[in-house]
Amino acid sequence: MRQAASEIRPPDGADQDRGRDFEAFVVATQPRLSRALAAAYGFEDGRDATAEALAYAFEHWDELQHVANLPGYLFRVGQTRGRRRRSRVLFAVPEGDEHPFEPALPTALASLTERQRLAVVLVHGYGYSLREVSELTGIKLTTVQTHLTRGLARLRATLGVTDGDRS
């Protein structure tokens, strides 16, 4: 039985390396993928989309070795799968808890366009460069800048934040 023959062979270095490569990839990539997809689709759908994207990578790991920008590729995989299930509340936070942010911030952030949210959260919230966001999301660098500027302006207007907050 062919399967049994492969089953009993000892683990070789290549198999172990592949396993470690995938594990290292998940550790390195998951934070930015999670942040980007959560910014785009909210906490619940973003998490789901991230898991789906990583599962896709899990299934196609060998084929994906030749993809130059794998995080960006998986972001688009997550977009495709995540769009099927949109939550009505994007940034739900536990009620009753005292949070160290403006109570209106989740709603205000949700009111931005998807691309504005991506730019605002990743660049302003996490300190990513415009280029990093461009590479991850596939949005042109200059367009990221435009979405950032407009998104921040809209967010500040919604929250009633003055110019003194432009940090």
Add this chain to the structure above:
Amino acid sequence: MATDLKSQIHTLMETGIHPISVQDIASRCRAKPAPFPSRKVVTSRRVITGAVALAATGCAAGLVATQLAAAPSPPPARHASAALTAAYVRRLAAASRVALAQSGQAVLTTTVTQGGQLQQSSTDHLTFSGANWNDSFTYIPTVNGRTLPPETAINRVVDGQAYDYIVAADGLAWYHVTGPDAVASLNIPDPRALLTELEPAAGFVRVGAAVVNGVQVEHLRATELAGLAAIPLPGIQAGGQVTALDVWVDSAGVVQQLSVSVSRQVTVVALRSLSSPKHVHITAGGLSQAALKRPRATSPAQKQAALNAAGASAGAQTETQTSTITVTFLDIGQPQVITAPGSAITVSGLG
């Protein structure tokens, strides 16, 4: 409340984003290979063959599938103490590393005995989130068999900046320590380093079911200790031999608790026959800046090592020194908020 929009957005996002486990990823794989073999898989050659076939069909390139397909089939296990397969142990290590990669908490207790007598003990309550750390620890020094009052302090790292809550020049306060070595000088132990002990060669066997912090776990024990690497944690002397290793893992294969003991032979010299080396500080109570920042470096165990290095031989005898470290992981993968102290006195060069 965070004052600027930037940190508020960051905090909001960190509140809602939770790490995704390898199990979650694997469960979404279309062929759905089990990320961790069920008991039947481990104990039945027939079942694992089916699992391998399934995995090879759908997920041949994936981490779990790779390991399933590559793993030698386990021997039929009719007894609970049958050694776990190398592939299974590797999966435990991988799942734990991924689950703990970003954030969580840990309680790390360390005891050192020598000649059957307690030498020192300490407990670190650790919180970590990315590169940010908080280490609230209690250190109980022992001098000549006498336990001294416990010393407590907090070491914290936030955005690459080092903070100490200790007694220093301005009394008990938060100090913002600057300097190129400030963060490294805090010597905060990373309990995840202990996961390197999850070596397939250790010959893990099942001991039985247990509960750790309300979580149903399986107790595993290493039976082949000779080849295990030394524990890569501060405070553990080089040259020791692992003498016990127990691990408690949950149903997802993530380590909830780990306990390891290391023993070594040390040469004991009567203190009165030597003068203490200049770099050894014996903490006799109260809060000492040096002791709190590097409590292990001033421990009796370290002192003993210095004495050994001094080459003393008159009246020397050997004793067994045993260090036991137990780590319990909490809030695994859950977001942790570690912020800089509201006000801290900036000092330079403490590190």
